[in-house]
Amino acid sequence: MENQDIEEIRQAVRQLCSNYSEDYWLGLDRTGGYPTDFVKELTTSGFLTVLIPEEYGGAGLGLREACVVMEEVCRSGAHAGACHAQMYVMGSVLRHGSDYQKKTYLPKIAAGELRLQSFGVTEPTTGTDTTSLKTVAKKEGDEYVINGQKVWISRIEHSDLMVLLARTTPQSEVSKKTDGLSAFLIDVQAANGNGLTIQPIESMINHHSCELFFDDLRIPADNLLGEEGKGFRVILDGMNAERILIAAECIGDGRYFVDKASAYATNRIVFKRPIGQNQGVQFPIARSYTQVEAAALMVDKAVDLFDAGEPCGAEANIAKLLASEASWQAGDVCMQTHGGFAFAKEYHIERKFRETRLYQIAPISTNLILSFVGEHVLKMPRSY
Amino acid sequence: MKVLVTAKRVVDYNVSIRVLSDNSGVDLNNVKMSVNPFDEIAIEEAVRLKEAGKVEEVIVVSIGTSACGEQIRTALALGADRGILVETEEDMQPLAIAKVFKALIEKEQPKMVILGKQAIDGDNGQTGQMVAALSGLAQATFASEVVVNDDDTATVTREVDGGLEVISVKLPAIITTDLRLNEPRYASLPNIMKAKKKPVDTYSPEDLGVDVTPRVKTLKVTPPAERAAGIIVETVEELVDKLKNEAKVIS
Ligand SMILES: Cc1cc2nc3c(=O)[nH]c(=O)nc-3n(C[C@H](O)[C@H](O)[C@H](O)COP(=O)(O)OP(=O)(O)OC[C@H]3O[C@@H](n4cnc5c(N)ncnc54)[C@H](O)[C@@H]3O)c2cc1C
Secondary structure: OOOHHHHHHHHHHHHHHOOOOHHHHHHHHHHOOOOHHHHHHHHHOOOOOOOOOHHHOOOOOOHHHHHHHHHHHHHOOOOHHHOHHHHHOHHHHHHHOOHHHHHHHHHHHHHOOOOEEEEEOOOOOOOOOHHHOOOEEEEEOOEEEEEEEEEEEEOHHHOOEEEEEEEOOOHHHOOOOOOOEEEEEEEHHHHEOOOEEEEEOOOOOOOOEEEEEEEEEEEEHHHEEOOOOEHHHHHHHHHHHHHHHHHHHHHHHHHHHHHHHHHHHHHOEEOOEEHHHOHHHHHHHHHHHHHHHHHHHHHHHHHHHHHOOOOOHHHHHHHHHHHHHHHHHHHHHHHHHHHHHHHOHHHOHHHHHHHHHHHHOOOOOHHHHHHHHHHHHOOOOOOO | OEEEEEOOEEEOOOOOOOEOOOOOOEOOOOOOEEEOHHHHHHHHHHHHHHHOOOOOEEEEEEEEOHHHHHHHHHHHHHOOOEEEEEEOOOOOOHHHHHHHHHHHHHHHOOOEEEEEOOOOOOOOOOHHHHHHHHHOOEEEEEEEEEEEOOOOEEEEEEEEOOEEEEEEEEOOEEEEEOOOOOOOOOOOHHHHHHHOOOOEEEEOOOOOOOOOOOOOOOOOOOOOOOOOOOOOOOOHHHHHHHHHHOOOOOO
């Protein structure tokens, strides 16, 4: 049995989500709409402030509680991608922000008055090779001037602030390629149209991802987050939390698919008997269940280490890999179980199937996790 | 004014229950337990009355094993101010529960006791009425609306067979909730956190001077009979014939 706090949070989030039917999410998926009321309710009832310390108006709880929130959101059939980043992007400010930045932003984020749920890292020409990114920020007096391009930057149109990673010292002038990058807090509303152009990308799932073009965007030098040249650390430090939370979302998706598949297999009668009576239908669902539950254990392990302040890079990555594959496979089995009806939008399976597919690619693709495990856990030669 | 509300620990309504093989009861092993849904409505009503300024203190009561502390915590997270756990290993039947409430009413002097109209485990639907009878207080059962007036009365709309009945009761009174009284809220995260710091007093039935020995003996628990498979009739004539001669529901 889980401890009572977790159970209370799970119940409350489940009840909150039940006010937003799957048709609500389908409607948004169709129109590319943003779940403003859902996110507002989740925020004002405190569930997106889990990780913000109490002194800044948050709940000051651990990643375990945060994971339960995201898992339940996904399990309800909702789409956590619209808001999950609000949970963890603020970690960059919390861990690396100045006292002034923390006092200015965190309480407003906790109160839901300020949305910090966008982070700009990926670039079209460098992709996963983050340290080679080409966007530059040049210091001029008490300002930085930013030029370059980003891609797949999600939720930026629904965010007040963005954490941006840009190069402040050319790669040729630093000894370590992770040096010379800096993180900045960008006031999106002020920047938009004044050096920043936002171009939505039409895409398979409703993450509101955009291309960004920076053309002499000027920002106050005070908006530097952490030390100049040490921005990679700012981003890296948030990654374990992000991976584990995404993994928890995949567990929620996986359980959603297994629930839907087993219910349908039990009720759908063909050849005068439930299709789930055929082992060819039943076993894949049972296997999906075992895979989701196994991945959930790995997520648990990663969360325990994270909340105990122990190193958990390998566990966080492995949890994300296993959970994203388990949820995808459960989604595939759920599709197969529903036969032709899987393709009818009103059954919601195809929507969730598309949504859960992302997590094998973003925020980090499976191959890069395998190369991390190969190099850092198994001490094999570095592949890139 | 003070209000007492109930938070009975019952098998969660989503669980499909299993009868024990020796027919002595329902399998409670590793089964998810929750607050009785009608009690959730009672808690919600009391909290709303408090938010409306009609009530100063909401006290939640659960009776049973120490595990009932979980249901008290849930109620505290929903807005109750403090808890009372009457701890006992005894199988608590409506009469015993009513006696405990009578003792608690004497102790706490509430203006209202709001209970669920029934609990979804035993479906007895009699505790509220027994509490009223034992304590000699007015009762308004199956409430779908409760209005607390300034003259120490409450106007309660009751769901009765064939319609609604509006009655006025003198306070203190016993109220039992029907499904349409309100829609219970979920707990916000700050309230879940605060609940941990709210006080809970624990008593035994003996502390309250109540004899809770069961008076009713359960002979046998069996699952409902499985529904027999239906048949598809070919014509209206066949249907009428079967209704007349087999089912004998028309003549
Ligand atoms: C819906 C969506 C939302 C996103 N949101 C954001 C966001 O908010 N902010 C943000 O910064 N980014 C975001 N991203 C970007 C995402 O993080 C990247 O797409 C992801 O990191 C992969 O980078 P890439 O697309 O450039 O792929 P590439 O780097 O081009 O890789 C393509 C493929 O090659 C493989 N590969 C590459 N290098 C190697 C190697 N050395 N060894 C083995 N395999 C390799 C990869 O695993 C991958 O399968 C989002 C992406 C999507 C699709």
